[in-house]
Amino acid sequence: MYRAMTPQRITPLPAGHRLSPRPGLRAADDYDILQSRDTVALAAVWAITRAGMLALLVVDRLGDSGVAGEVHTLYRGWFEQLVHGTFPLNDVTWQYPPGAALVLLSPAALPWLTYFQAFVVIVLVADATITRALARAGLPGAWLWVCALPLLLNLPLARYDVPVTAVAVLGLLALARRPGLGGALAGLGAMIKVWPVLTLLGTPRGRTTRAAWGSAAATAVALLAVLVLCFSHTLGFLRQQSARGVQIESLGGTALQLARAVGWSGEARYQYGAFEFAGPYVSSVARLSLALTAAAFCWLLLWRVKARRWNPATPFDAAFTAVLLFTVTSRVISPQYLIWLLGLAAVCLTARTTVQRPAALLMVPAAAVSALAYPLHYDDVIAGTPLGCALMLVRNGLLLVAAFLACRGLWRATV
Template structure:
């Protein structure tokens, strides 16, 4: 922005020096002047634009001319040589009145704002407590992110040691092997550990962008960059929705709790795509659909992101863009690469992963000596193999089908749609499929952290309790892997207890999330029309396009 602030054109019947109101009734800024050529038009400035000048005007003591508006910040009252500058200072005082009202009302401290009004709007106090305070609060999670991620990177680089199993072999050996194969234009056909849609290839070859680093180090840094991107998006969304830093703090804390594993898997990159898609949905549904389509071709689950899109034009545009993007990118892979969808037919014999909800009965029975199956590395993860395992796998698949049917039924019965509902539905949908899956890898918690953080950026979310349960589950997840993974593999009692608590938290969070979503939407009397803001929305809906 230029030093001379931009004027915002106003319509209606503006009153010079009066408040500039937003559509929801909040004071957005102040009116500067009425237009001489059009009596129904005027000009105004936002609160942020006048903040600095208002602070300087209240403490200026040195006489100045009307040309340069020079100021000295030495404290005291305003002394001016000319009548125009005196009028300008009076106008700044009026600006401060409305600016403080806007800032304090936006943070919920209305009583505090009234007290400042009675004290004639002490500009110095306002500047220190609101502007500087807000900026410092924003930098606190940024600083926390920088410190925790530095520790995670140092651990991955080998300078520090994290307890438990080493999380780096997947990147150093498996990902690097895929990278060399993908550079030839062919997917890892016949490799049962390759179980990803074709666009995941872009993630695994991305370290080539940093040729001066080893493959693993480049991958860790790119994952950290995606992590930082998610944080920036959450900070901006929290500020725009008026919720503050809750979403950013959840992301910072949750990923830190998961430990170096979060940066040693590519799930953080998929989560960045998912967060971008959700936050773009309100104003740019086509962009959101395209991002969701790309995400689905990277790791399948982002296809669920648009389950709560507002019916009508928003749904048509977002779902249509997702479909077109998915088909177009898939066709490109089919045309220019070999075996992009071979992974679909190579996962038929998967068992039940030892960390999944369906594995708990086998752990308990094995510990009691009543089941004599084995757990071994199978399809890239440790799975149970033995009697009744295929039946358990079919039950898990049936649970996923039932979860999908419930999601469709909710979509049909839902009567309320808003941006908050879009976020809540995406979180609940992904959580349901994670819980019912026969594979629950620790990195799946990264998905839920990202979607839960998006929910917390809005005031109207109903998913606060389930999101906090996911954060608690992250703590027990890191105890399960990598800290105590050997005990889980052997079905020892400590490993069973940790796994029981973690999976129990996921199950409770799933039931709570679905129940809250249903009660807040499907029990409402009538549907919210497309492109019309709901009373429960976090902010007025913008025209979609």
């Protein structure tokens, strides 16, 4: 038989007493307040640091480099040719995929500004876009990006690598929920500067991989077809790219710098838009760098075949590892390459399960030493003085250690 429910007497609250919100609701409110404060602090730090970077760019008196000159002269010269429907022809400094034209032509969208002013505005917009995307994904990554990028001084504002990094970061963050969009952005980035295609290396097997790679291929092919139809000499960059030598800032260049200190007869020359080594054994060092790049590619393929365990951070970790490997083994490690690595390192730090935290944090001192080498002491690097050799040895040593830690962490976490 059912027992009748006994009515419970409700004791009235004392006068003036109010109900307190549930602890869970209070905790959620406190978390939202903290998030809001962190976001405001992040925005303030971004504004202050970017104002400082902009001031350094306007003054442009760091070292003897003339960082802004690349936009004033080189980019503007390419822009003048591109607006007439032709890619640079017989220009040894044009070594970029045809999609780079999209970035170089973008200042035309702001006709009331000079080319230089419009270009810097576009870079700052791309920087702010990266910051916002990282802040939504995870504040630790956003803080790394906001605080580490200024270590490169005014360089990021005078190169088109920040917009490329924005495309890669947005694509990588979109892969989990919208693999088609992530793949399309990776394909677009690859047409601008090749390396963003590596962000697809860690996509989970199955539908996600098929959707991402298919979308990337379709986007790249479609964009290439449009550029071929609209411009002449679209693929001329391949000839200049294949002629590159060993840049003085690369890992091979560091070895040649040290060899020069003990009697090697080579010298640094300005050619193909950069200072490269010329002399005995340079071609052998260049071939060794290409062989190391091929070996890195084989290792990445091996990892892809053997990997069995995926977590939300695996695509981020794999992308960072891949770009870091290709950077370290490159014949050219320009200081702006650190912009790519800082962006991908920041994406890794947005995920709690990342295994790349040690390698990602090494990008911070690597960026600082890169700025010491260029633009502050670039004359020492060119001349191969003890200071110049030490700066390159430390910077490239940090990248080499980071590459080892990244590979080891990725392998142990997934294979």
